[in-house]
Amino acid sequence: MTRKTVRIAMNGVTGRMGYRQHLVRSILAIREQGGLDLGDGTVLWPEPVLVGRREHVLKAMAEKHGIEHWSTDLDAVLADDTIDIYFDSQVTSAREDAIRKAIAAGKHIYTEKPTATGLDGALELARLAQAAGIKHGVVQDKLFLPGLLKLKRLIDGGFFGKILSIRGEFGYWVFEGDWQEAQRPSWNYRSQDGGGIVVDMFPHWEYVLHELFGRVTTVQALTATHIPERWDEQSKPYDATADDAAYGIFQLEGGAIAQINSSWTVRVNRDELVEFQVDGTEGSAVAGLRNCRVQHRSSTPKPVWNPDLAATHSFRDQWQEVPDNQADGFDNGFKVQWELFLRHVFLDEPYHWDLLAGARGVQLAELGLKSSAEGTRLDVPEISL
Structure with missing residues (x-):
């Protein structure tokens, strides 16, 4: 088996849903099971990079779960070429701008909903992602x-x-x-x-x-x-x-x-x-x-x-x-969808819960x-x- 590390910038996981369902019960749970077996001799090993505004909370969370990297500087994280995926579970009002930056940085996008505060913004994110040629998914747990x-x-x-x-x-x-x-x-x-x-x-x-x-x-x-x-x-x-x-x-x-x-x-x-x-x-x-x-x-x-x-x-x-x-x-529904999205990113398996689907919700x-x-x-x- 070959282990491939996938680095995921996780923005907003200091909140209740982001922490419990996405970090602990999804990404860390995948690590606890030994990674995600892609079935082709490769095991994906997710490496979360915690992003947020409260330094002391991020530091404490990282220490509690043995996470090496965290940052309060989203721009610096997105400029890091080793980051593969940007995940967003911030408050809705902050989400659109952050996703727009992540798309511009060429990151694959996985996000909570609603994806934007209005339909025009949600559709624009879907168009930008399509034009950038990146993979994108919306949580539909x-x-x-x-x-x-x-x-x-x-x-x-x-x-x-x-x-x-x-x-x-x-x-x-x-x-x-x-x-x-x-x-x-x-x-x-x-x-x-x-x-x-x-x-x-x-x-x-x-x-x-x-x-x-x-x-x-x-x-x-x-x-x-x-x-x-x-x-x-x-x-x-x-x-x-x-x-x-x-x-x-x-x-x-x-x-x-x-x-x-x-x-x-x-x-x-x-x-x-x-x-x-x-x-x-x-x-x-x-x-x-x-x-x-x-x-x-x-x-x-x-x-x-x-x-x-x-x-x-x-x-x-x-x-x-x-x-x-x-x-x-x-299995936990959030974890199941994370695994499907990761397979979509690395194996190009079909996945239709994308930013356009998210725009329908908005x-x-x-x-x-x-x-x-x-x-x-x-x-x-x-x-x-």
């Missing part, structure tokens, strides 16, 4: 969740017949920060800093719907800022200027209708933090992060509406669990906000380079 992988298995097997509708429920209660510490950073609730649940979650819903059920053709959304005042990391009150809940209806190519509620102001009364119910002519399914339950047409009970009598059975018990059917279980968020502001249903035009 929910496609690799065990629950959605099981759901895709059902779709591919024709379980549903004609799919009629998709109902999604996502969210949980994010504490305001006054009497209990908030679980999300304060910038998420300031529109001037790129915050808001629409720009955070609609890009996810775009690729989930697009990949599993069909392209989104129209969107109608209503947003709300249910909690107008929150407390930041220094326990100081601030005005929440971004939406903390969004209620969306999406028409899909092929005729199915999706309705997805997204909220940071909802208390959880479901099995998982996100669930999708899919109803079709032949059967239905409810998929979450890890589990998936089904009810086929042949075993569907015949409920009768009678509010005068108490229910004598549990509706949930009438559904059947979909088995894992994978001997080695499911487009849907932009149109969702516009729909709410105007009180209208809007078409979602196909975009291309």
